[in-house]
Amino acid sequence: MPGHPPARSRRAAERKGDVRERAILDTCEALLAQKGYDAMTVGDIAQGAGITRGALYFYFGSKQEVVAxxxxxxxxxxxxxxxxxxxxxxxxxxxxxxxxxxxxxxxxxxxxxxxxxxxxxxxxxxxxxxxxxxxxxxxxxxxxxxxxxxxxxxxxxxxxxxxxxxxxxxxxxxxxxxxxxxxxxxxxxxxxxxxxxxxxxxxx
Incomplete structure (x- = not known):
């Protein structure tokens, strides 16, 4: 249907999103062990997950949201x-x-x-x-x-x-x-x- 990506593309995008979100959460857990909540920053999480701060904000609005x-x-x-x-x-x-x-x-x-x-x-x-x-x-x-x-x-x-x-x-x-x-x-x-x-x- 015009204006909509094919189902395969949507599924690929969803899988990519799942992988990125998992990387963000895995990085957050590692940083909690290394630095603790107060010292950890959004930039630290994004860098560890291999994405930009802007990309991280696509998934979570703040460090607190990532931890939640x-x-x-x-x-x-x-x-x-x-x-x-x-x-x-x-x-x-x-x-x-x-x-x-x-x-x-x-x-x-x-x-x-x-x-x-x-x-x-x-x-x-x-x-x-x-x-x-x-x-x-x-x-x-x-x-x-x-x-x-x-x-x-x-x-x-x-x-x-x-x-x-x-x-x-x-x-x-x-x-x-x-x-x-x-x-x-x-x-x-x-x-x-x-x-x-x-x-x-x-x-x-």
């Missing part, structure tokens, strides 16, 4: 990896598997997670993503606690409230430990796992 998209991608990856645990899995095994995967993800994407936590109170989009992710994990932890025999409900000694405390404890503990070393993160994970097992009544 990176957090969204990483959170999606985190949830896809973490929901492998079947709801019927034995609680002790589910807890061990969940902590093992969480350590793997923090080792892979620690700078992104820490940046998301730092920006969650000031950047609404990132705050919503992080809160929704926490809600999903709280639901998963609640399910494991209930399968272990903890009473359902929101009271202080009931599954939902305990799951919320466990989720935020793990987040803050991993945030600090991941800045030190993988060894520190692994030790922190073992401690969090032990506390989760105690909460579930599974230490005997």
């Amino acid at each position: 998209a990176l957090v969204a991608r990483t959170v999606e990856h985190l949830w896809e990896r973490s929901r492998v645990t079947a709801q019927t899995e034995e609680p002790r095994q589910a807890i061990a598997a969940a902590m093992r995967r969480t350590v793997e993800l923090w080792n892979e994407h620690g700078p992104v997670f820490r940046t998301a936590i730092d920006l969650s109170l000031t950047v609404p989009e990132i705050g919503e993503l992080w809160s929704r992710t926490a809600e999903l994990f709280i639901e998963a932890i609640t399910a494991v606690l209930e399968r272990a025999g903890v009473q359902a409900g929101t009271g202080p000694d009931q599954a939902s409230a305990m799951a919320g405390a466990l989720c935020w404890m793990i987040e803050r503990t991993f945030y600090h430990a991941s800045q030190e070393s993988r060894e520190k993160l692994q030790k922190a994970s073992s401690t969090c796992e032990h506390i989760w097992l105690i909460s579930a009544g599974l230490t005997a």
Whole structure:
């Protein structure tokens, strides 16, 4: 049809756009690890992705938008990896598997997670993503606690409230430990796992 590129050209353009956007996000993640959010600039991201600043602005309006998209991608990856645990899995095994995967993800994407936590109170989009992710994990932890025999409900000694405390404890503990070393993160994970097992009544 006159005025419209052929379907093949459109698909090629879409693929090219996907590749460029992925390069931008990959570069952003590398720069967060190297420089941190405050020191990183749009120019740094564009240079690392092999494009001009103008080309980057075709995809994202600011450094903040790039980071928000990176957090969204990483959170999606985190949830896809973490929901492998079947709801019927034995609680002790589910807890061990969940902590093992969480350590793997923090080792892979620690700078992104820490940046998301730092920006969650000031950047609404990132705050919503992080809160929704926490809600999903709280639901998963609640399910494991209930399968272990903890009473359902929101009271202080009931599954939902305990799951919320466990989720935020793990987040803050991993945030600090991941800045030190993988060894520190692994030790922190073992401690969090032990506390989760105690909460579930599974230490005997």
